[in-house]
Amino acid sequence: MRLELQHLTKRYGDHTVIDDITATLDFPHVLALLGPSGGGKSTLLRLIGGLESPEAGSITVDHEPVPASGKSLRAYRGNIGTVFQSWNLFPHLDALANIMLPLTAVHGRTPDEARSRAEELLERLHLQGHGHKRPAELSGGQRQRVAIARAVAIRPKLLLFDEPTSALDPEMTAEVLEVIADLKSEGRTFILVTHAMNFARTVADQIAFLADGRMAEHGPAGEFFAAPETESARRFLAKVLRY
Amino acid sequence: MTRHHTINAVISVLLGAALLAAVCFAILQALSWNWSGVWAYREVFWRGWLNTIWISAAALVLSVLLGLLAALGRRAPYPALRWLATGYVELIRGTPLLVQLLILFYVVADAVGLQNRYTAGIVILAVFSGAYIAEMIRAGIESIGKSQLESARAIGLTRWQTYRHVIFPQAIRHVMPPLAGQAASIIKDSSLLSILGISEFTLAAQQVNSATYSTLESYLPLAIGYLALTLPVSILARYLEHKFRYET
Incomplete structure (x- = not known):
């Protein structure tokens, strides 16, 4: 997959979160966005997902520009699977209904098709027997796996993970990372924002390092972790990998 | 300390004496009450009470829509x-129902040729109550967390689909308890329609009063009749509040 950013800029009021980023990123399957908090990783992910619109510049995904507004933007969002930090499931719907909703409401599947797809995914994510539970009755790790099932169910061309394990304890983190690693071996393409450095090292093909709203460097994961080019990346890695 | 106790004791005795006097007075009054005059007009009460029920019900349905x-x-x-919606809500909530009744009935309803006073009364009551219900529904909608709306956007739902699948099913839990309370308010507020000559419960009591010259005997059943309607509604509101609080 090829992700191209052209003079991409995003501001919130006076605060420039993404500061004129121009970059071309090629990755076979997995791109990880790393960097210190407040560096612009999540904002970049949201811009790629069409959930925010930039003040200036453009994004293309496999040579197709991310639409700016209207129906085409909604259709674009509908074909991308997004998983948020705090799962964001609908609390009034059970796990099955949460997975089925985008299939029936956005992708025109019949309820029967949607149900069998949802059941298949629940089983694959080791959630059989939990289909009729509401989010409040599930553990954090189970919720996040349901959220992943909802994102995967639509067969998205691209999956986005925004710190998918930040709100989870270590055991649940392991559950969820395992599922994400499985997605890679199934050949899915995704972009991941994470603070789990060791996970990024094993799962990512390509790393983009963001600090202060700029893309300080990007390159193959092996090279980045072995020998970061920039001082800020070196300092960041030294800090997070020390313990 | 002891002084405090003495004062308390004196106040208690005085209050007790006042209460006793009031009860004695009421009994003396009751002995001279004349229910036979009012009893002859029971049909009038009954019809007024029924009118209050259907007027309130119609106003409730219409006000939920508004x-x-x-x-x-x-x-x-x-x-x-x-702006239109905000103007409506603020204008109505900022003025008394009585003033709205007078203006809307004698000026607006007249101007638009709305002749039937019952229809006009119901519409005015619904316009009044609708402004309050709008705020309840708005609070219900705003109780849905931002992250859920974000999720709805992320999976590609349209605005209408977001309302239908995400907002309304959850907002209704927040709106039902205050809405039941508002139903009780409508029943009570409908008494003001008597000034427009709509023969609901209060006007019926006034008519009986002027025909029989019995004040308490006309107005006591009036109060009891309203309580008979509002108490069950209040209990329902309490029940809904309890139910929805523990079911999330």
């Missing part, structure tokens, strides 16, 4: 609609 429209209007993507 409230829903106004709540959606305040969240509409078009500024003109937002």
Whole structure:
């Protein structure tokens, strides 16, 4: 997959979160966005997902520009699977209904098709027997796996993970990372924002390092972790990998 | 300390004496009450009471529709609609029902040729109550967390689909308890329609009063008749509040 950013800029009021980023990123399957908090990783992910619109510049995904507004933007969002930090499931719907909703409401599947797809995914994510539970009755790790099932169910061309394990304890983190690693071996393409450095090292093909709203460097994961080019990346890695 | 006790004791005795006097007075009054005059007019009470029920019910249905429209209007993507809805809600909530009744009935209803006073009364009551219901519905909608709306956007739902699948099913839990309370308010507020000559419960009691010259005997059943309607509704509101609080 090829992700191209052209003079991409995003501001919130006076605060420039993404500061004129121009970059071309090629990755076979997995791109990880790393960097210190407040560096612009999540904002970049949201811009790629069409959930925010930039003040200036453009994004293309496999040579197709991310639409700016209207129906085409909604259709674009509908074909991308997004998983948020705090799962964001609908609390009034059970796990099955949460997975089925985008299939029936956005992708025109019949309820029967949607149900069998949802059941298949629940089983694959080791959630059989939990289909009729509401989010409040599930553990954090189970919720996040349901959220992943909802994102995967639509067969998205691209999956986005925004710190998918930040709100989870270590055991649940392991559950969820395992599922994400499985997605890679199934050949899915995704972009991941994470603070789990060791996970990024094993799962990512390509790393983009963001600090202060700029893309300080990007390159193959092996090279980045072995020998970061920039001082800020070196300092960041030294800090997070020390313990 | 002892002084404090003495004062308390004196106050208690005085209050007790006052209460006793009031009870004695009421009994003396009751002995001279004349129920036979009022009893002859029981049909009038009954019809007025029934009118109050259906007028309130009609006003409730209409006001929920108005409230829903106004709540959606305040969240509409078009500024003109937002101003219209906000103007309606603030104008109505900022003025007394009595004033609205007089203006809307004698000026507006007259101007638009609305002749039937019952229809006019119901519409005015619904316009009044709709402004309050709009705020309840708006609060219900706003109780849905931002992260859920974000999720709805992320999976590609349209605005209408977001309302239908995400917002309404959850907002209704928040709206039902205060809405039941508002139903009780409508029943009580409908008494003001008597000034328009609509023969609901209060006007019926007034008519009986002027025909029989019995004040308490006319107005005591009036109070009891309203309580008979509002108490069950209040209990329902309490029940809904309890139910929805523990079911999330």
